[in-house]
Amino acid sequence: MYHCHVCGAPVEEAPWGEDGRTPLFDLCPCCGCEFGYEDSTQAGVERYRTAWLQGGGVWKNSKDKPAGLHLEQQLKWVPAKLPIGIARRIA
């Protein structure tokens, strides 16, 4: 299981690919971040997370939210390390 780097939501595929350098450009079902765009720098990740939390930390697609998942638990799933591709210029 993989998790969004912004909000910790469980996602089926690695947001930045198995090599950490190949973003999917998919949208997070929770915070709506586009992997490889809003999360392409450390500052971007933090800015997006702050904005999402200020908006209540809710799931954009509420039907995708795992039953019984609490925000507190979800935030614990935010990966401690960012993929190697983040904060580097991607062509």
Ligand SMILES: [Zn+2]
């Ligand atoms: Zn997210």
